[in-house]
Amino acid sequence: MTKTKWTLIIIGSIDLLLIIMHLFSYYFLFLKPTGYIIPIAANIIVLAIIAFRHPRINNLLVVAGVLLGTAIMLIFAFFIWIGENSYKKIDSPHNQQALVVEYRKFTLGETTYYYDFYKTKYGLIGKELSDQSIQIMIQGRENPEGSNPEEILGMDNSEWVTKRIMRFISFEGTKEIHLDSDSNADSTQSTPPNY
Template sequence: MNTIISVFIVLFIFALVIKLEAMNHKARAEERPKLNKRSKRMETSRNSKIDKSLYFFLFALTVDLMIVLFAIKGYYFIPVKSTGDILPLLLTVIAFYMLARARNLGKFWVILVTVLLVLFLVMKISLLKTPYASVSSPSGKETVIIGHRDATLGETNHFYTFYRKTAVPGVMKKMNQGTLNIMTRGTLEGDLEVLGVDNAKWIDGELVIFSSAYAETRLELN
């Protein structure tokens, strides 16, 4: 759901910029015949700054698109996954502010985008953040990244998502289709102890088995 909201906000900003670009282009076309030589030089310099801000904005959108396409295929950038959607969203909003300043966009649009951003960040902060832990095999050849969190309502539900580092630095691939759920009651052990990280059995290149008094979890590594 958070990713959908992030994509919606990014698309809204993109549509807003395209609309305002069209309005500004029309206004400049109407004013161009009235410009003298000095004004034309100033206009050329201003357009150069606008182009740079526009290129940066398009770069930010390209990054957002890459993140979405990678996620569809089950691949994630480790720095982005650890911060959720906040990092790419902030990049897009910074690019928007740079373009808004270069284009002298109306305060209403800047305030509107700022309000949307603040509301989204408040929502992100209010939700439970998923911590991540890296677990390596004794040989060091295999590394599994575990996203874990828990929710208590009578009994405690422990949720796990597993990722494996890829050959591309900073990129990891999701290993399990859904989210693993282990239920406990009255335990003081943390998520990783409930999973059985300390009792893991590794067969490099094939699988890892996490075992505890609560569950046994097998992960295929190939």
């Protein structure tokens, strides 16, 4: 096989791996803050180089494809930028796994805080705990001055109840996140806060 075919097989395999991982709610956590911009850029660059070297492909089509791909990538990057997602990793004292919290807020009269959770063992690949996302909405007059999403969820006061249960003392009360995939019950239990 030629270098071109090997390159296409490698880039196609990486793309297929990312698609399969996404379908099963697994993610490379280092790619999560940028979405899929790095793999998209790699695809555009590799395919452009291969197309420029191929004698039967018109270079004008290659330039048009690169420009179109770059425009799509920039629009995608803009949406990621305005999303302002932040991430915090909370390691388990049991040294078995960690919880990565993806959070953002949206303000329009009241502030809504969104939290998504990913369990990970080594910090490279994370499984989304999609059934345990938390949304906390606070009216404008109730929102504490200078509060940030970490304080609203209580990330600094979080504790590992067991090896697989994380507890947060949030603005709305106690929230528990179960890292077991078989705990589909109401995992974000809530009790009123004790102030």
